[in-house]
Amino acid sequence: MSRGPIDNLNTDDERQPATVADQLAREIKRLRNAADLSQRELASRVGYSRQYVTMTEWEDSNLPSRDMVMAIDSALGANGALIALRDQADNDRKAKRRSRTTSPDTTHEPGGSLSANVFSPFDLASVSSSYAPDSPSAYRVGTSDVEEVREATRRAANTENLRGGGSANTIASQYLYSFAPLLRGKATPGTRRALFEAVGNLSGVAAFTAFDIADFATAEQHSRFALWCAESAESWELRASTLADLARMTAYTDGADNALSLIELAQVRSDRVSATTRAMLSALRAQFLGTLGRTDDTLNEVARSDEHFANSTRGEGPPWMCFYDEAEHLGSTGKALIPVSLARHQIGLAALRIAQAIRQQGEGYPRSRTFSLTRLATLTMRIGDPREAAEIGARAASRAKEFHSQRIRDELQTLTRVSIKHLEIPEVKELYATLTDDQETFEVPV
DSSP, X not given: XXXXXXXXXXXXXXXXXXXXXXXXXXXXXXXXXXXXXXXXXXXXXXXXXXXXXHHHTOTTSOOOOHHHHHHHHHHTTOTTHHHHHHHHHHHHHHHHHHHHHTSOOBOOBTTBOOBXXXXXXXOOTTGGGGTSOSSOOOOBOOHHHHHHHHHHHHHHHHHHHHHBHHHHHHHHHHHHHHHGGGGGSBOOHHHXXXXXXXXXXXXXXXXXXXXXXXXXXXXXXXXXXXXHHHHHHTOXXXXXXXXHHHHHHHHHHHOHHHHHHHHHHHTTTGGGSOHHHHHXXXXXXXXXXXXXXXXXXXXXXXXXXXXXXXXXXXXOSOGGGGGOSHHHHHHHHHHHXXXXXHHHTOTHHHHHHHHHHHHHOOTTOHHHHHHHHHHHHHHHXXXXXXXXXXXXXXXXXXXXXXXXXHHHHHHHHXXXXXXXXXXXXHHHHHHHHHHHHTTTTTOOOO
């Protein structure tokens, strides 16, 4: 993990005033210590992994989800004080984001004077300097260089699909820092645009591998660079894909409401992206709407995603959208429908799509299949046949051991929690024992 406690050379008098988010982190740590609880003990009480409890106590870090803060507030007897701090920090962040989007910022980019898109939620100024030298290079970039970047991206993405974010993160980051300096080289306008897209796509893969192992700071840094590349190349496709990935990460760390804002930002001028990309964006928007309990809107957005996908043609989109095939579409929209299934107590709404996705997810996407198996098992355990859920969950647990993925581990923890009420059933009890015994197996080192 790149984010965490570090030695600070500044004195207390020299430090900047703490943000509300920092105050929240300090208060969680203070109350935990006052309760004489270790981070692992608190994690056990609130039902989250130790890594996430640890990160809630880090200053200058991502804001923990409201659900998690509510659980910690209850466990530590804070009587709503932590929730209030979290809400205040969230409001402060939203205010800063609004001020950024209303204050256009220009950025000097290599080979041109393009402006950072005023709709971007990030400060893109000088973001490239940490990846490539500021001074131009005499190296002339050609199409062979672009193809080399694309091939490196394919290798990193394949490693992630087969093993999860652990080893893939190392590979993708090494490739990224190796190829990013090419952006300072000389190239024709067409080659330059292709290069920015290729490097931006590689940075997006590196971001998601970092996210998969819960290295959120690195994930956001790489995502910002990918967005900068998209803006520099004037690539609406890469911009939409990068914002979609940022929305996925935000949903995981900061909640569906903030993620919804990002995905709607990604849909700006969706007429300029392929039908495949539009289908992916609508499927994600449906997921966030479902999480927020907006069931009718979720159903409408899933129908819109289905329509876009029906109008898509294989190979029409950019190379990085090749992952969004029928299996991925079924899995994504099935995930979006899980809250609707739960709200209406109709398991088939989501389960039929997820089961079909599992059947179609090929050997090249074992991680996607593991996610689908885990989600189907959890849904079935909640409103279906617990014995069937136990069988599906056992398959997911067996496959999960192949990956270094914090997100898979968290999905399995959810399955563990919902299994508790059915422990009188032998098959469920056996699954529960497997999941709890294997907890350290799925541990991603901090």
